[in-house]
Amino acid sequence: MPAPDLSRLRALPRAEVHVHLEGCFDAPLLERWARRHGETMPRPLERLFEFQGLADFLDFLDWACGLVRTREELAEAAHDFSRRMDRSGASYADLIVNPTHWRHWVARLPEMIDALDAGFRAAEQEGLPRVGLCISLLRTQSAQAAAQVVDELVALRHPRVVALSIDGNEATAGRTGPRFADAFRRAAAAGLRRTVHAGESSGPEGVRDAIELLGADRIDHGVRAIEDPSVVALLVERQIPLGICPTSNLVLKVYPSLEEHPIDRLRRAGVPVSINTDDPALLGTSLEREYALCAEAFGWDDEVLRDVARTSIEASFAENALKAQLRERLAGW
Template structure:
C-alpha cells in the first residue's frame, strides 16, 4: 500500500461528523456470518468467496441487504451490532454519527416490540459514547418499496419514541417505487411529533425527485440528492434554502450512479453553495470507511483540511440533535 503524504494523513485523521448510515447496512460481513453460524441460518448466497457482500446492482443490493438482516432476530443482536458499527466508526475519527433504523427490521413495525429493540440500540449508543467517545442518534426510516401503508407503522413507531435518541424520520429503499408525496401522511405524523425530516431522493431518479421531496414532504435534508446537479435552477434553490445533501460518494461510484470519482458532482454542488456533507451509506457493502472517503475526495478534487473542516462544521450544524450536543460536537471539531 502506498504511504500517504503528511497532508493526506492529517486529512484522513481529522474528526468527522457522519449523517447518513444505515444501521443494518453498516454490519461487518464477519459479524453477520458469525450470527448466521450461531443461529444455524444459511445465508451463504449473501457473500462472495472472499467473504464480502455479493450484489450485482442496486436492486440486487437491496435484496442482499434484506437477506443479511434475517439473522438479526432480537434486541440483543441489535445491541451487539450497534457496538460493532460505532466502534468501527470511532476508529475512523467519527465523533458524531446518525444512523437510519427501521422498525420493519426491529419487531416488524409493532410499537411494543420496537420499544424493546430501541432500548437495546440506545444501550449500545450509551456504551459506545463511554468506551469509544462517539455520540450517536437514530433516524427512524420507512422503506419505500414496502409501500405507503406500511410506512405509517414506521411513522407511528417514530412518533411514539421521539426524544433524546430518536430525533428524525426519513425514507430509504427503492427510489423507483411510487412517489415522495405518497408518503406525506407518514411524514406529517413524524413532523407533528417534533421529528426532523430527511428522505432519499435524487440518487436514481433525476432532479425532479429532489424537488418533489422538498416541496411535497417539506424535508430539510436529502439523502444523496446528487442528481440535482442536472438542474441549475434546483441547485440555486437548494443553496438559497440551505437544504443539506447527505452525500455518499463511494456508494454512488460502487453502485454505478457515476462511473468514477472524477465524475461525481459533490465538488460542483459545494462550489455552487449547496450544503454538502460526507457519509459512507452502507460502508462494508461499498468497501469504504470515512477515512477512505476523505482520502479519495482529497485526491480527486484537491480538497485541503480547511474544506473538510468546513464540511464537518456544516454537518454538525445540520445534525438532528439538541443544541447542547451540537455545541459539544462543534467544540470537539475546533479542538
C-alpha cells in the same frame, strides 16, 4: 498535491449523517450469525459483498438483517457501529435504521429501538461517540403503514430517535412523495426531523419532491440535483444540506468515476454538502477514506475540508451543546 494523511483526517472533528446500520455488518460477524441460526450464506465469504446493482444490494440487506434475532444481537450490532465510528474519528452520527429489512423486528419497533439504545448507551459509557437514530420508511410501504410507524414513534417519544427517514429504490418504486407527505408532516409536528433519500436512483425531480412534499431538513444523496439548475438553486436558496456518499455512488453505478461525481460542483454552487459512507462494511470504505478520496480527486485544501466537516456538524441532528463543542474543536484543527 500529496495524498491526504488518513490519521490527520481521523482527527478532523466531524459528524456522519448518512450511514445505515444495515450496511455496517462485517463479513465475519454475518458468518457467525448465519452459522448460529443455520442460515445459508448467499455467496462464499470472500465474495459476500460483491453486488450486481442496487436491487441485489437491497436484497442482501434483507438477508443480513434477517440474521439478527435476539435483543443481545441488536445491542451487539449497535455497539459495533459505535466502535466503527470511533475508529474513523467521527464525533457523532445520525444512524439510519429501516425496520422493514429486519424481519424478526419489523412488528416490534419499540423493542427494537430499546435494544439498540441499550447497545449505544453501553458504548457511550465507554467513551464512544453519541448516536441518534433515524427510523426509516421504505418507499414500497403504503401510506397506512407509514402512518403506523409515525404513530409508534410519536407515542414512544424515545430520546434516541431524532428523525423520520425514507429510503429504498426510487427507480422501481416510482414517485412516492405524495404518498408519504402526511406521515412526514405529522412527524415534524411531533418534533422529529426529516431526512429523505432522493436524487440517487431518481433524478432531480426526486430531490424537488423531497423538499416540497416531504419538507426534508436534509437529503441523503441528492447528487442528481446537478441535472437541473432550478433544483440546485432551490437547495442553495433554502440551504438544505446533502449527505453525499461518493464510493456508494460509484459502486452502485450512479457515476462512472469520482472525477465525474458532482460533489465538488454542488459545493462550488453553494449547496451545503457533507461526506458520508452509506454502507461502509459492504462497500469496503471508511469515513476518513471518503474524505481522502475527495480531497485528492478535487484538490481540496484544509479550508475546504474544514468547511465540509462544518457542514456535517450543522447538518446533523445532534444536540446544540454537542454541536457547539464540535465547532470549537474544528476551529483548532
